[in-house]
Amino acid sequence: MSKIMTILEERVAPAVNKIGGQRHLRAVRNGIISMLPLTIVGSFFVIFLNVPIPGYDELIAPIKASLDIPFRYTVGIMSIYVSFGIAHQLAKSYNLDELTSGFLAVAGFLISSVVPTQVSKGVEGVIAAGRWMPIAKLSASSLFGAILASIISVEIYRFFKEKDIVIKMPDGVPPAVSNSFAALFPAVAIILLFWTIRHLLGFDISEALSTLLAPLKGILAGNSLLGGLLTVFLILFFWVLGIHGPAILGPVIRPIWDATIAENMDAFTAGASAHALPNIFTEQFLQWFLWIGGSGMTLPLVFLFLISKSRFLKDLGKLSLLPGIFNINEPVIFGAPIVMNPILAIPFIIVPIICTIISYILTRVGMIPMMMAKLPFTVPAPIGALISTNWSVMACILVFVNFFIGLVIYYPFFKMYEKQLLEQEAAAKSTEEA
Known part of the structure; x- marks a missing residue:
């Protein structure tokens, strides 16, 4: 086992770290994460619209349409925010003007995604005759198009800057004005490119990418x-190597996660039952049923540390308890450590996999609803599961069941590791006394 861990540490970890640090993947990850506050706030308004209290619907009926607006202008048009965020992050890595890059990316994305619709006969109280822009194309369904448009826009901007194909202003002109003129030629190129592709050739980048990536989703x-x-396995496997698993998989899986929870939220706000939503495996499914205390479900391990005879593990348990309740487990992963530690790495991977199977089956048979809200990851798991499944008590109970399963599986490995540490502590004490 130690030989395998050595191979992983020396050969696999450097390659994975290199991939995770790739400029464009990092920009995608950070750009999507940057809009997290908006998605969280939008999720709360979904919850406000669906509080399971008798008579609540009648109470909010006069303002129900207004309560839906924050969701529509956060999660409902998330691709706009993502395109700006990714371009900002990528431009920052190139030392380009971040604000200009963000604007160019948004323009490219909008032109490539939305075709204004001509209305010859208006609807009274809704729209007069003219042209209107459907915002449905700006939701999570166009997320991959937003990613591609952002990367292409920044790369075009960088090409013009590096080749010095820019309008230069005299010295003394404010930087904001100078940067605006420097972006004029790139702006023309970006707008013409996406306009030609979408409006002259009729090729929908977002739809093509969604179709292409549908099997991956x-x-x-x-x-x-x-x-x-x-x-689940890949995230845990990277953590064992000492690499932030969600950060590595983020560029690939996060757009899919954001799309799946957005689909669930859309379906739920449209009147679907929480038991009949489109997707089971959202990020929230992992967060509340599997990552109890953090990736690897380490909160049960922290509780075991608290009763340990090893002074080190007991102290670590005390330090890790409060962060663990709020799903922050770096103190355990790097403190125990779980990283490159075969004894604790085995249950660290096994526990979430077993709980994934159990939680999936219970959801499939209809005992547990699917996720319909996106809450901050720091919400304690029972509360997060309760709220995110439209106040399902069964989902809250499942969290405690999974916790108990984690406790049982972690225990023999904990005792094995505790025995090793007790021997080391005893040897250290003997040396000290000598």
Whole structure:
């Protein structure tokens, strides 16, 4: 086992770190994460619209349409925010003007995604005759198009800057004005490119990418148990190597996760039951049923540390308890450590995989609803599961069941590791006394 861990540390970890640090993947990851506050706020308004209290619907009926607006202008048009965020991050890595890059990316994305619709006969109280822009194309369904448009826009901007094909202003002109004129030629190129592709050639980049990546979505997210297990395993595997698993998989899986939870939220706000939503494997499924205390479900391990005879583990348990309740487990992963530690790495991977299977089956048979809201990851798991499944008590109970399963599986490995540490502590004490 130690030989395998050495191979992983020396050969696999450097390659994975290099991939995770790739400029464009990093920009995608950070750009999507940057809009997290908006998605969280939008999710709360979905919850406000669906509080399971008798008479609540009648109470909010006069303002129900207004309560839906924050969701529509956050999650409902998330691709606009993502395109700006990714371009900002990528431009920053190139030392380009971030604000200009963001604007160019948004323009490219909008032109490539939305075709204004001509209305010859208006609807009274809704729209007069003229042209209107459907915002449905700006939701999570166009997320991959937003990613591609942002990367292409920044790369075009960088090309013009590096080749010095820019309008230069005299010295003394304010930087904001100078940067605006320097972006004029890139702006023309970006707008013409996306306008030609979408409006002259009739090619919808977002739709083509969504169709192309649909099988991947079906594998890594959605309703495939095999894909869900693969995602969970990869995240945990990277953590064991000492690499932030979600950060590595983020550029690939996060757009899919954001799309799946957005689909669930859309379906739920449209009147679908929480038991009949499109996707089981959302990020929230992992967060509340599997990452209890953080990736690897380490909160049960922290509780075991608290009763340990090893002074080191007991102290570590005390330090890790409060962060663990709020799903922050770096103190355990790097403190115990779990990283490159075969004894603790085994249950660290096994526990979430077993709980994935159990949680999936219970969701499939209809005992547990699917996720319909996106809450901050720091919400304690029972509360997060309760709220995110439209106040399902069964989902809250499942969190405690999974916690108990984690406790049982972690225990023998904990005792094995505790025995090693007790021997080391005893040897250290003998040396000290000598």
